[in-house]
Amino acid sequence: MKRPIIEINNLSFTYEHQTVLEHIDLIVEEGSFLGLVGPNGSGKTTLLKCVLGLLKSKSGEIRLFGTPINEFKNWHEIGFVSQKANSFNTGFPASVFEVVSSGLTSKLGLFKFLGKEDKEKVYKAIAAVGMSDFSKRNIGELSGGQQQRVFIARALVSDPKLLILDEPTVGVDAKTVQQFYDLLKELNDKLNITLILVTHDIGTITDKVTHVACLNKHLHFHGNSEQFELTKDHELAEFYGHSLQLLTHDHAH
Template sequence: MSSMKPIIEIKDLTFTYDRQKVLENINLVIQEGSFLGLVGPNGSGKTTLLKCLLGLLKPQQGQIKLFEQDIRKFKSWHEVGFVSQKASSFNTGFPASVFEVVSSGLTSKLGLFKVMNQQHRQKVLQAIEAVGLSDLARKNIGELSGGQQQRTFIARALVSDPRLLILDEPTVGVDAQTVQSFYEMLQDLNKRLGITLILVTHDISTISDKVSHVACLNKHLHFHGKSQEFEAIKDHDLSEFYGHSLHVLTHDHAH
């Protein structure tokens, strides 16, 4: 097997906010091509960790490398896509089509007022197709369901060809049936396009058969390993880590 490169390396990372340690001594390596589910209770530091990875916060100690380069020197941000929680801050009354919203993901490459050529259009259509919205490309984003809007924002992140896609609880406000197909779409992007994914989620039970790895964060990194190893952890061990009872598995495996 060809050796995979680490896409993210976090070493001895500590982040303090108002003299309160939010993250303490985090060590985590994420290999290229993996699909990591990042779980943890509210206030466990998940969003802080994402902000450190996106270069928005500077940790007080420790080191982060992206694509084997120190984050402080890292310039290739177009290789990192980010989708926030139900991009709910987005004004859905805004008169823009799916195509236009996805196109806006190219501005960093094109510069703001450059005209799109045929190749760019093709790219936008491919990103829309990758998230299964081809037949809605001309629809106004305000007319879409929550799940379809979220797919649009993923397409917008995909259009600049990221190697790493970070999603912060993207299924907030999306109904259960849609969530299932949404995770299947992410799994497909991971397997077919080889994009490394980090998914922050509360929804452990739904994703444990979709992701390749799980990391449990609660100020410290309590667990990082393959999803099969995670499924083998007993409920009571997890409850201890979460501080309240938690039932992980909703799907039974044949014994």
């Protein structure tokens, strides 16, 4: 068994009087690529916020890299790309290089200058997402898909062992989405980065991810992508609480 990167044990979370997560048990192993799926309001973002230490659960336990979350200090080992990355102010006067280098501020401090090694890290992260030709370009001049690659590079620049992406393809066209998923698979395969991707594109991710988790307040399914492929549509409809026409499991793209 590979080393667990995330261990969640009996986690429940309540907003005021509404229970959003109930008795969640989940282990994400090193090198895996987890697709986290579920309907709107199912608790996906809440679960991510608990893992990122942004929300504190009333009951249950989370361990990151074997350490209880309240004792965990190495937050630079976790990269995060939110869905809000898409609503980036395109008039903001910053180059791709500057945006990506801002991912080092947690390590360097806000007003430290980049040394030669740091600059090399920035260029390496930009290259990893295939954006080397755009390093001097203003972020506002890029397409939505290109911007998302830059935000991934910003998350990669601190050498994270875990990368979490919360619906990063909202508002991005279908062709770019496929290229984006190919990029994530490459990061997982070549750099061995553990990935968690929250997505609605269930049918299109099963050939990219290694594992799938279906969340709707409870964790209804967690297994590898082959097991998920064998799950019947009516069973998934039960997980979701409604019928799912989106589940095509179509890999002809």
